[in-house]
Amino acid sequence: MDFAGKTALVTGSGAIGGLGHATARVLAAQGADLILTGTDPERGAQVVRDLTSGETTGTVRFVTADVTDPAAVQRLAEDAGAVDILINNASVMTFAPTTEQDLASYDASFAVNVRAPFLLTAQLAPKMAASGGGSIVNVSSTAAGLGMPGMAVYGATKTALESLTRTWAAEFASSGVRVNAVAPGPMRTSKVVAAMGPDMGGMGLTTALKRTADPDEVAHVVAFLAGDRAGYVTGAVVAADGGRTAI
Numbered sequence: 001m002d003f004a005g006k007t008a009l010v011t012g013s014g015a016i017g018g019l020g021h022a023t024a025r026v027l028a029a030q031g032a033d034l035i036l037t038g039t040d041p042e043r044g045a046q047v048v049r050d051l052t053s054g055e056t057t058g059t060v061r062f063v064t065a066d067v068t069d070p071a072a073v074q075r076l077a078e079d080a081g082a083v084d085i086l087i088n089n090a091s092v093m094t095f096a097p098t099t100e101q102d103l104a105s106y107d108a109s110f111a112v113n114v115r116a117p118f119l120l121t122a123q124l125a126p127k128m129a130a131s132g133g134g135s136i137v138n139v140s141s142t143a144a145g146l147g148m149p150g151m152a153v154y155g156a157t158k159t160a161l162e163s164l165t166r167t168w169a170a171e172f173a174s175s176g177v178r179v180n181a182v183a184p185g186p187m188r189t190s191k192v193v194a195a196m197g198p199d200m201g202g203m204g205l206t207t208a209l210k211r212t213a214d215p216d217e218v219a220h221v222v223a224f225l226a227g228d229r230a231g232y233v234t235g236a237v238v239a240a241d242g243g244r245t246a247i
C-alpha cells in the first residue's frame with residue numbers, strides 16, 4: 001500500500017460527502033493512519049465510522065478544531081505531532097459582490113483559507129523535515145485564476161494559498177518536504193449540492209468536459225501528490241477542473 005506506515009492530517013474532513021472525507025477514504029484504503037478535523041464531533045464520528053467500516057489497515061481518529069482560532073490551530077498541530085502528510089483542505093466559501101461583502105465573512109475566509117494552512121505548515125513542516133521528509137497538499141480552486149463575480153474574497157484567499165504553495169516548495173525542498181496544490185473546478189460536494197441543487201446552477205457546463213466532478217475524482221489527484229509516486233513534483237498547482245481553466 002502506498003501510504004502504509006504514514007500518518008496524514010486532513011483538515012476539513014469532518015463531514016460525509018466533502019472533499020476531505022473523499023480524500024481520507026482514498027488514503028485510508030491505501031493504509032494511511034488518519035487524523036481528521038472539523039468543528040462538529042458528531043459528524044466527525046460519522047466519518048470515522050464510515051472509514052473504519054471499510055478495508056483500512058490504518059488508524060482513524062477525529063480531532064475537533066475550529067481553525068478560525070489561531071490557538072485552536074496551534075493545539076491541533078501539537079495534538080497531531082509528527083505527520084508525514086498534511087492536506088490543507090479546510091475552507092470557507094463566501095459569495096458576495098465586493099460592494100456587499102461583510103467584514104466578518106471576509107475575516108473568516110482569510111482565517112480558514114490562508115492563516116490556518118500557514119500556521120499548520122509552519123508547525124508541521126519542520127517535524128516532517130526532522131523525520132526525513134514529507135508532503136503537503138493545499139486545496140485551491142479555479143477561482144484563484146479566474147475572475148468570477150461574487151467570488152472576490154474566496155478567489156483572493158485561494159490565490160494567496162497558491163502563492164504560499166510555491167514559496168513553501170522553495171523553502172522546504174532542501175529538507176525533503178514537497179508542497180503542491182490541487183485546484184478543483186465545480187465539484188458535487190454535499191455542501192455545494194445542498195446549497196445550489198443537484199445541477200449546481202449549470203456550473204458543469206462551463207467546463208470542457210461539460211459536467212461537474214465527483215469529490216472522489218479530485219481526491220485521487222490529492223492522494224497522488226501526497227504520495228511517493230509524485231516524488232519529483234513540488235511547487236505545482238494541478239488543475240482538476242474538467243478543463244475549466246483551459247477554455
